[in-house]
Amino acid sequence: MTRIYQARIYVTLRPSVLDPAGTAVQSGLQHMGYDNVEQVRIGKYIELNLKADDEATAQQQLDRMCDQLLANPVIENYRFELVEVEALV
Amino acid sequence: MTRIYQARIYVTLRPSVLDPAGTAVQSGLQHMGYDNVEQVRIGKYIELNLKADDEATAQQQLDRMCDQLLANPVIENYRFELVEVEALV
Numbered sequence: 675m676t677r678i679y680q681a682r683i684y685v686t687l688r689p690s691v692l693d694p695a696g697t698a699v700q701s702g703l704q705h706m707g708y709d710n711v712e713q714v715r716i717g718k719y720i721e722l723n724l725k726a727d728d729e730a731t732a733q734q735q736l737d738r739m740c741d742q743l744l745a746n747p748v749i750e751n752y753r754f755e756l757v758e759v760e761a762l763v
Numbered sequence: 764m765t766r767i768y769q770a771r772i773y774v775t776l777r778p779s780v781l782d783p784a785g786t787a788v789q790s791g792l793q794h795m796g797y798d799n800v801e802q803v804r805i806g807k808y809i810e811l812n813l814k815a816d817d818e819a820t821a822q823q824q825l826d827r828m829c830d831q832l833l834a835n836p837v838i839e840n841y842r843f844e845l846v847e848v849e850a851l852v
Binding site for chain 2: 684685686696699700702703706708710711712713714715716717718719720721722723724725726735739742743744
């Protein structure tokens with residue numbers, strides 16, 4: 675039986691990599707009066723639907739998609755969650 | 764007592780808004796052979812640390828930060844989670 679999974683993928687910069695966009699947002703927030711904000715880091719949040727026979731297959735495919743296209747493994751980490759949204763008979 | 768919360772903020776395009784970047788990624792994945800992928804949507808994932816007296820205050824401040832700077836309420840939705848990481852005496 676084929677199933678449809680929704681994947682929620684979080685791509686974040688590795689801790690050792692500088693994040694100028696995060697620094698700019700932090701500075702913007704501080705100028706607006708939010709001087710209690712620190713360590714702003716900006717990443718990507720990707721949602722997609724994936725057809726697969728089972729969760730293990732979906733996970734393997736997602737790992738490859740992340741390594742090959744969705745994340746840059748040199749400077750980024752990723753993690754994802756899978757939620758089954760539909761079972762196709 | 765002041766506490767430090769880590770906020771994890773998810774900013775997504777409203778469902779009615781076109782996502783050309785998501786379409787491009789979907790097309791890229793399909794060209795790489797992942798033709799079982801659909802409905803790719805790309806959003807932002809923001810992490811930040813926030814000093815506040817309690818969780819309700821932190822939530823109120825984050826709501827305002829999201830409305831004013833982190834998200835564009837015309838085309839984007841946001842949601843966030845708060846995790847207490849430290850209590851300062």
